[in-house]
Amino acid sequence: MVKSRQWLLAKKPTDMPQLDGPDATFKLTEKDLPEPKDGEIVVKAVYLSNDPAQRGWISPDINPERLYVPPVKEGTPMHARAISEVIESKSSSFKKGDWVFSSTGWSEYGVVPASSCQPAPELPGGMSRTHYLGALGGTGMTAWFGLTAVAQITKDDVVVISGAAGATGSMCVQIAKNIIGCKKVIGIAGTDEKCKWVESLGADTCLNYKKSSFADDLTKATPEFATVYFDNVGGEILDLMLTRMAKHGRVAACGAISNYNSSKERATGLKNWFEIISMRIQVRGFIVLDFMDKVPEAREVFTKALQEGKLKVEGSEHIVECGFEDVPKTWMHLFDGTNQGKLITKLQ
Amino acid sequence: MVKSRQWLLAKKPTDMPQLDGPDATFKLTEKDLPEPKDGEIVVKAVYLSNDPAQRGWISPDINPERLYVPPVKEGTPMHARAISEVIESKSSSFKKGDWVFSSTGWSEYGVVPASSCQPAPELPGGMSRTHYLGALGGTGMTAWFGLTAVAQITKDDVVVISGAAGATGSMCVQIAKNIIGCKKVIGIAGTDEKCKWVESLGADTCLNYKKSSFADDLTKATPEFATVYFDNVGGEILDLMLTRMAKHGRVAACGAISNYNSSKERATGLKNWFEIISMRIQVRGFIVLDFMDKVPEAREVFTKALQEGKLKVEGSEHIVECGFEDVPKTWMHLFDGTNQGKLITKLQ
Incomplete structure (x- = not known):
């Protein structure tokens, strides 16, 4: 027994x-x-x-x-x-x-x-x-399907990724920059050290959202606005990002960790919904479970990317x-x- | 002069x-x-x-x-x-x-x-x-393109329309029920009198959001959840509607009148964003100006619908x-x- x-x-x-x-x-x-x-x-x-x-x-x-x-x-x-x-x-x-x-x-x-x-x-x-x-399991698949099937990224996109030092976010950065080859990839993370790591993964820049200059930093980093936002965090960063989306921009809504530990009464409400209308933004929520039939294809992409050094799982x-x-x-x-x-x- | x-x-x-x-x-x-x-x-x-x-x-x-x-x-x-x-x-x-x-x-x-x-x-x-x-101008076009091009409604949809007694909303009700023939059309308006009028236009039911029982009424009216929400109002009604959307439901974000007269500090923030993720909801903001090239087609549909009595502009x-x-x-x-x-x- x-x-x-x-x-x-x-x-x-x-x-x-x-x-x-x-x-x-x-x-x-x-x-x-x-x-x-x-x-x-x-x-x-x-x-x-x-x-x-x-x-x-x-x-x-x-x-x-x-x-x-x-x-x-x-x-x-x-x-x-x-x-x-x-x-x-x-x-x-x-x-x-x-x-x-x-x-x-x-x-x-x-x-x-x-x-x-x-x-x-x-x-x-x-x-x-x-x-x-992680990278080769549900987390990596979440990043892959969120970017490719939900946000439908191409080389022409300027992509912002929140929670960029997290499990999903760090895969998003590599997929967007190293596999798809997006024009610009901007990470958002919570310490300077994490930001450095995210940049080492391929991000053109990574912004520390805990800095008081964050809103300005984000504005400066997106002079052409972002065509795609991969959102892992929700809350205030999402609210701010809505004001930095390009016309017809796409938001892949993956997670909202900033509010997971707040009761709804205390949760930060989203104030900038009107940007979705005036900028004709498209938001799609998704769950990786909806894409399980396509996992074998994604695994092939990842295997090739690992061999070519476009995807790093060390660290x-x-x-x-x-x-x-x-x-x-x-x-x-x-x-x-x-x-x-x-x-x-x-x-x- | x-x-x-x-x-x-x-x-x-x-x-x-x-x-x-x-x-x-x-x-x-x-x-x-x-x-x-x-x-x-x-x-x-x-x-x-x-x-x-x-x-x-x-x-x-x-x-x-x-x-x-x-x-x-x-x-x-x-x-x-x-x-x-x-x-x-x-x-x-x-x-x-x-x-x-x-x-x-x-x-x-x-x-x-x-x-x-x-x-x-x-x-x-x-x-x-x-x-x-109104009906045959920008307002009617907003209703038409929002429902058909943005939300892509079909007969199988359960459609909720806020501001249903407004200029756009009252056209939405008629288009969804009388022209497209949606399974169920639910209006939301601000007085019992308006609700009666919306029902006379074709809505299966219309709920008065000023009643204290509104949240319950909405739950009872959507036992199968709504597959489409045409949003003219934003704010608290939108927040509540996110909890009543079916899996993979679509939101056409047309207006947010409930917040137009509130500074952002005072605006009601949206609390139920996570529903977008867990229910894989798709939100698309739109502006009728983006569809001007298709206005002649829409006018033809409206003319035919007027002749057939499916669209009423009196009243x-x-x-x-x-x-x-x-x-x-x-x-x-x-x-x-x-x-x-x-x-x-x-x-x-």
């Missing part, structure tokens, strides 16, 4: 999630796992993917009807994507020692149908498997090694500006 | 325009008009078009670079579309007694190049020429007869909920 610790969602947070106290968002528990039945495997989580989207899954504001995945219920394990090792198998699909993607959430171990897992084989060139969670991960008891604490770094690139938890 | 009174923009209003007092928005002046030169005509304004868009042209918040027409400058005549009578002509294009569209703004008389005017001949079936300003106008000194006062009715259909000033 395997004992597994797991983190449950204790209380949906209206504002910033709480690590402890009476309103703690998560609760650590332990349970005995059942013996695996035929067709099932026992997996041990090794890497956990940390994604801003998870914040939405635990929000009390969200009407379950209005979310693209079932939200997490209070008293049930927190959802997360994981790369796990198979430690026991009653399935012909996987054997002990195989690596898989599992939807076992914030659990040390899981007993799951083999059919619910996908293989996570080694990557070529000595690349870490963790890139399956695109921010891996935090911690004990299982610190899983929520590590996840919270998504919201304090710590991570550069994809934030991944490596369980000790 | 002709003397003409005219209303100048005295002071750009940050909030509700002021009719008098030290911060009066407009100022009545009189000037001697020059004698017409060869190729010019003298026109007398008979009807003035009152349009919410005019509020944008006099806003101090608007960056001239970000407007689709040159804004009105302080100290210059207020812009407006007019139907005028030719009282003297030094052009072969028009003779005395002809009717024209003139861009003479809020002026009693104008001396203008004949080439700056278009003929306004009589309409068939005894319809008033004023419909050129679609709200004509206020007043002296020239009351032109601003009449225009202000756009913002106090008075008008049903197109608000037109008839000069005494």
Whole structure:
């Protein structure tokens, strides 16, 4: 019998999630796992993917009807994507020692149908498997489909990317500048150090939104206005960007992390909607799940770009090694500006 | 020599325009008009078009670079579309007694190049020429292109229209229900009387947004969610509608009258942007000027629809007869909920 610790969602947070106290968002528990039945495997989580989207899954504001995945219920394990090792198998699909993607959430171990897992084989060139969670996984696909299918970027575009030092944003910068070859790519990030990194990935410039001169800097960086804005953050930066969009500009609405930890009452409301009308701006919200049938094509593009040096995954991960008891604490770094690139938890 | 009174923009209003007092928005002046030169005509304004868009042209918040027409400058005549009578002509294009569209703004008389005017001949079936300003003019075209080219409505759509008793909205209702034949058309208006009128135009239902039960009423009216929202008002109704859009729904962003008289500091910010992402909503701002090349096609559709009784223009106008000194006062009715259909000033 395997004992597994797991983190449950204790209380949906209206504002910033709480690590402890009476309103703690998560609760650590332990349970005995059942013996695996035929067709099932026992997996041990090794890497956990940390994604801003998870914040939405635990929000009390969200009407379950209005979310693209079932939200997490209070008293049930927190959802997360994981790369796990198979430690026991009653399935012909996987054997002990195989690596898989599992939807076992914030659990040390899981007993799951083999059919619910996908293989996570080694990557070529000595690349870490963790890139399956980031650059070569959902994050990279989000960047790719958001830019190509949603915003339909071409070489002629002036592209602004917020959250440019984040997992998705850093891929956006490379895709726009190095793969598509856009005329100008402007990143927005939260520290000078991150901005330097974003520029090293290919951005023509990257602006630090925490500087008091940010609004001016953005105006100066976009004298011809932006034809495309890839928005990872929402809130005030989005509001400002609406005033810097070119006529008929396109906004790919990917995320709104700036408001994920604010109740709607406190959230910064968008004031510049009229720009959408007067400048005939087109806004398209999207979720990467809508493009899953095209993932193989995107993988081919990425593989070629990696070979040609147009896409770099080194340095695109921010891996935090911690004990299982610190899983929520590590996840919270998504919201304090710590991570550069994809934030991944490596369980000790 | 002709003397003409005219209303100048005295002071750009940050909030509700002021009719008098030290911060009066407009100022009545009189000037001697020059004698017409060869190729010019003298026109007398008979009807003035009152349009919410005019509020944008006099806003101090608007960056001239970000407007689709040159804004009105302080100290210059207020812009407006007019139907005028030719009282003297030094052009072969028009003779005395002809009717024209003139861009003479809020002026009693104008001396203008004949080439700056278009003929306004009589309409068939005894319809008033004023419909050129409303149902059969820019207003009707805005409704048509917004629904067909921007939102791309089909019979399968559930369409919600705000400002449904307004000039554009009342045309939208008829186009969506009677010409295109959409599955369900829901209007939103500001009094029960207006709602009844909107329903008489073809809407399946029309909701009074001033009722305290409005949010519930809207939820009940859209059990299957709305696939299309034609937005004339912005603000709180738009914010609420984002929560009632179906997955992949389309928003045609036409106007935002609810915020036209609020400085940005006081404007109601939009809180529900995340719905655009989670529901993959597509928003497209538009201005009718972008579709001028397709106006002849639209006119054909309207003519046929009028003949078939699918489009009614009777009752679609709200004509206020007043002296020239009351032109601003009449225009202000756009913002106090008075008008049903197109608000037109008839000069005494």
